[in-house]
Amino acid sequence: MNRQSFSNRHMEEKWQSYWAKSRIFEAEIDASKKKFFVNFPYPYMNGYFHLGHTFSLMRVEVFARYKRMQGYNVLFPFAFHCTGTPIIAAAQRIAENEKAQIDILKQMGITTEEVPNFSDPIYWTSFFPKEAMQDLKNLGASIDWRRSFITTSLNPPYDAFIKWQFRKLKEGGYVIKGEHPVVWCSKCSSPVGDHGRLEGEGTTPEETYLIKFDFNGKVLPTATYRPETSFGVTNLWVNPEAGYVEAGVDNERWIISEDMVEKLRAQKHVVEIFRHLKGESMVGERCTNKVTGGQAPILPATFVKSDTGTGIVMSVPSHAPYDYAALKDAQENPRKYGVTSTLVEEIEPISLIKVPGYGAHPAIEIVEKMGIACQEDPRLEGATKEIYKKEFHTGILNENTGKYAGLKVFEAKEKIVSDFMGENKAVLFYELSEEVICRCLTKCIVKIVSDQWFLKYSDEEWKKRTHEALDNMILYPDKVRRQFDYVIDWLKDWACTREFGLGTTLPWDEKWVIESLSDSTVYMAYYAISRYLEDERYGIEATDSFFDYVFMGVGNDEKVARDAHVSVELLRKMRAEFEYWYPFDFRNSGKDLVQNHLAFCLFNHVALFPKAYWPLGIGVNGFIQIDGFKMSKSKGNFYTLRQIHDTYGADVTRLTLMYGGEGLDDPNWDTEFAKSIGSKLEQWRDFALENYGKGRTDIKYIDRWFSSVTNRAIKATLEMMDSTEFRTALQRGYFDLQRYLRWYLRRAGQNRELMDWFILTQTKILAPFVPHICEEIWEKLGGEGFISLAGYPTYDEDKIDDEIERGEEFAKGIIDDVKEILGIAKIRDGSTAYIYTAEDWKWKVLEIVGDKGIGDAMKEVMQEENLRKRGKEVSEFVKRMFSDRISVQRMNEGDVLRDAKDFIEGEVGLTVKVDADYDPQNKRRLSIPGRPSIYIA
RNA sequence: GCGGGGGUUGCCAAGUGGUUAAAGGCGCAGGGCUUAGGACCCUGUCACGAAGGUGUUCGCGGGUUCGACUCCCGUCCUCCGCACCA
Known part of the structure; x- marks a missing residue:
């Protein structure tokens, strides 16, 4: 019932094909006009274009159409992102016949017969771009499709462009080599981000320390977040059931759990296994605490997990609830735990931190207070967190910590760590605080990726210049400026290469693939020339010197042209196109991209281009809601552009989205609005056609009123359109105008000239939002050419008459x-x-x-x-x-x-x-x- | 925990010291038009009303002020981000 009528669909398709045929959105240099370059972050091609994309895109689209009507030469290109792992991983899952992944495709409307095609990642990169392009054409987007492309090595010219970009960045000292810890799946041999996890979202590698205990010349390492508590160790815990190994680690002989071997190797330790042993074989032995020189017996404990840390745990019963609970268990029931009572009886908790609100032994207090009975009690987790937090923030170290006595825990920690490491008493070790399971069901570990390449976003000078770029930009809305400033300061070095995935290989180290957020930072420049590079008929060989010439203006044009197999004329033309269109004037996305993509975009422009080519404007918006609820697949209210368009048609979809919201608030797709607005538009069309050219010629009081309020509304609309506050623009330029018109008609106003002007004004204001029906009106009224290119309404300040408006209100x-x-x-x-x-x-x-x-x-x-x-x-x-x-x-x-x-x-x-x-x-x-x-x- | 947005009358939302019971849209109700209407137009939509009035409202609790949705303090809730990922 809400389905758009056939005639509407027909009408929309008609105008889309006219626009295409007339090539009015294919932007060419025109020195007589001011240019306006808008763009949109290319979407990732593992699915259809959805309503969230569509909202962000519509802001670009409406702005583009508005500026075009104002006489700007507007460039609005569009491309498709294929870089990274999701496509390749999904394709692999299809190849493996994984049901969940097949279902995802089927839900998107892919038929059973088509599914096997998707086992090839390359198929994705042609299928979805094609679909997205069609969807956007159906929406009536005013895009110059000649300039479209996909990313990755599948597209050699773009591949060459990214390689050029990275060589430039390296020359500029913006790319450095280093190492860093990542959450790693050894089966997939790749880092596992939140998206790729079944469990453990949000978990990141955390710094722990392996405190070394001396065990007859061998090392017993125990992992801890709290190296300072090693002053209070009474004993060690091992799991008697678990398997351990004696192994050569770097140049020492360690005893560690079997699970630890792989983890140590992943963190750049050399490990050679000598023999295997059971945990129980160590129970009852004693070792030496290298920090205090004291003796510590080795006791059994079931809470020790062999796959966490080293499988050996130092016991600080005074400050660690788990340790106290386990100690109590052992003391109360030594036989059950397989220890001699003499061994455990002598153990006395050692207090080393004073905490306000607690006595000498906070862990004991909390365990007793909560009535925790044994080491298996799940409440120990919470108790541990609580004590840790309190002690870290408010605790002060005791005299038995020697030179650290009197320091606050959080102050002492760094010192203790560096001292211990310098004295070979401790080693830094990354561990995951919670279990992370990869989508392939493998348990993840921490790997130190070495030889890793970074974009050096930590560089102070670079940050400073990026701030400068930001200061000179228009932000829509300006509210996001604080967030941008914060992010620029906060960004650290960004690992810009991956071992796996689609993309461009790092030109000087081909085993690496450039990571997907790093190959998408300055490609807006590529739009200026993409249509030549992407068209094989030109046969351009995109060399570095070619890009240097086009984007930097350096090099001898004749030589460059020869090397690139291109005529000097075309080469110069490409340079001219870049110079004409760049920098871009407006780029818009959801607010989630501020902290990565949009910030990177600024950084990289600053690194590669002179100031004159730094971005001029960035827009940011919230996330689409559907009738007040967040859109999500799990809620069952996830919509693709295609679904919405099929139901409502292009104009209604566009208008409903743009009336849904503005600014940083989440815009709302209002289904009731979508259902009702179509007929209002048709009503306007009918009114316009019926009333144009009719009416009396004399000027009455009410005509002056109508002229006044309309001029005032145009003025307000222009302001709102300029600041991309499209919802308010519609409020002023459409709903308010319609109210004025109703009143005017009620007041028997029908001056011909005025009414004709109003009809054109209203239609033109609507045109950026609902261009199809406006073209229709324009054509029927005998307008010249397309309304898409007609002049946007202007207002006459002299016609705005406060007194007459007050009179009417009166x-x-x-x-x-x-x-x-x-x-x-x-x-x-x-x-x-x-x-x-x-x-x-x-x-x-x-x-x-x-x-x-x-x-x-x-x-x-x-x-x-x-x-x-x-x-x-x-x-x-x-x-x-x-x-x-x-x-x-x-x-x-x-x-x-x-x-x-x-x-x-x-x-x-x-x-x-x-x-x-x-x-x-x-x-x-x-x-x-x-x-x-x-x-x- | 840290940084940034928000919390307004059924819903979406405008409003940053007085002309605000608070724009507009949607929804709802009544009336008109009409064979009919889910189309259109008008009216109403916090409560009460005695001639255009009065009372109570803008997350919650305080405060400043002649006067606060609007300023200050506190508090609760919510959204986005906190990375190696699109």
Whole structure:
């Protein structure tokens, strides 16, 4: 039922094909016009274009159409992102016949027969771009499709461009080599981000320390987040059931859990296994705490997990609830835990941190207080967190910590760590605080990726210049500026290469693939020339010197042209195109991209281009909601552009989105609005066609009013369009205008010239939002060419007339008042409304009072001879002025009412008499400026 | 926890010291037009009402002010981000 009618669809397709045929969105250099270059972050091609994309895109689209109508030469290109792992991983899952992945495709409308095609990642990169392009064409987007492309090595010219970009970055010192810890799946041999996880979202590698205990010349390493507590170790824990190994680690001999071997190797340790042993074989032995020199027995504990840390845990019962609970278990029931009672009896908790609100042994206190009975109690987790937090933030180290005594824990930690590491008592080790499971079901570990390449976003000088770029930009809305500034400061080095995935290989180290957020930072420049590079007929060989010439203006054009197999003319033309279009004027995305893509975009422009080519404007918006709820696949309210378009058609989809919201708030797709707005547009079309060229020629009062409010609305609309506040623009330029029109018609206004102007104005204002139906109107009205290229409305300040608008408001208020009186007083048989406007002297008082205080005002008023005569009446009026805060601008109320008399009479169904002498209830007395008194009889 | 947005009358939302019971849209109700209407037009939509009035509202609690949705303090809730990922 809500499905758009066939004729509408037909109409929209008609205009889309006219636009395509006339190539009006294919932007070419035109020196006579100012350019305006808008763009949109290319979407990732693992699915259809969805409604969230569409909202962000529509902001670009509406802005593009608006600027085009204002006479700018607008470039709006579009491309498709294929870099990274999701496509390749999904294709692999299809190849493996994974049901979940097949279902995802089927839900998108892919048929069973087509599914096998998707086992090839390359198929994705041709299928989805094609689909997205069609969807956007169906939406009526004013895109120059000649410039489209896909990313990755599948597209050699783009591949060459990215290689060029990275060589430039390297030359500039922006790419550095280093290492860093990542969450790693050894089966996939790749880092596993949140998207690729079944479990453990948000978990990142955390720094822990392996504290080394001496065990007869061998090392027993224990992992801890709290190296400072090694001063309070009473014993070690091992899991008697677990498997351990004795192994050569770097140049020492360690005993560690079997699981630890792989983890150590992943963190750049050399590990050679000598023998395997059970945990129980160590139980009862003693080792030496290298920090304190004290002895620590090795005790068994079931809470020790062999796949966490080293499988050996140092016990600090005074400050670690787990340790105390386990110690208590062992002491109370030594046989059960396989230890001799003499071994455990002698163990005394050692306090080393003073914490406000606790005694010497916080862990003991909390365990007892919570009534935790044994080491298997799940509440130990919470108790541990609580104690850790308290001790870290408020704890002070005891005298038994030697030179660290008296320091706060958080102050001492760094010192302790560096001292211990320097004295070979501890080693840094990354661990995951929670289990992370890769989508392939493998448990992830931390790997230190070495040989890794980074974009050096930590560079202070680079940050400074990026701030400078930001300072010179227009942000839509400006509110995001703080967030941008924050992000620029916060960004650290970004690992810009991957071992796996689609993309461009790092030119000087081909085993690496450039990571997907790093190959998408300055490609907007590539749009300037993509149509030549992407077209094989030109046969251009995209060398570095070619890009240097086009983007940097360096090199000898004849030599460059020869090397690139291109004519000098075309080469110069490409350079000219870049110089003409760049920098871009507006790029828009969702607010989630501020902290990565958009910030990277700024950084990289700053690194590669002179100031003149730094971005001019960036827009950011919230996330689409569907009838007030977040759009998500799991909620079942996830919509692709295609689904929405099929239901509502292009114009309704566009208008509903743009009326859904603006600024940083989440815009809302209002289904009820979408259902109702189509017929309103058709109504406008019918009205326009029916009324254009009709009407009287004389100018009446109400015509001047109509002209005034319309000009005022145009002015407001222009401001809103300029700041991309499209929702408010529609409010002013469409809904307000329609209200004015209704009132005008009700007031029997129908001046031909004015009405024609209004019809064109309204249609043009709507055109960026609903271009199809506006083209239709434009054509039928005999407009020249396309409305898409027609001039945007302008306003005439001289036509804006405050007084006339106030007068109309005044008259309208009178109608409302009369109606209200009729209703409340239940007057059925009234025939005449007597309206008494305020007498002159009241206006005079108003004038004299101005903005004076009540005392001065009274004094001054009474100095007037005429007023003093009225004494009491005047003083009462003055008092009332203050109590009711009366302030009205002068207006000839009588004239206004007399002019609108017929209308008012029609509206209220009474004869109207203005300022008649007849005043049986002495109502005139009550009139005040702006508020005539009324008597109905 | 840190940084940044928000919390307004059924819903979406405008409003940053007084002309605000608070724009507009949607929804809802009544009336008109009409064979009919989910199309269109008008009216109403916090409560009450005695001639155009009065009362109570803008997450919650305080404060400043003649006066606060609007300024200050506190508090609760919510959205986005906190990375190696699109």
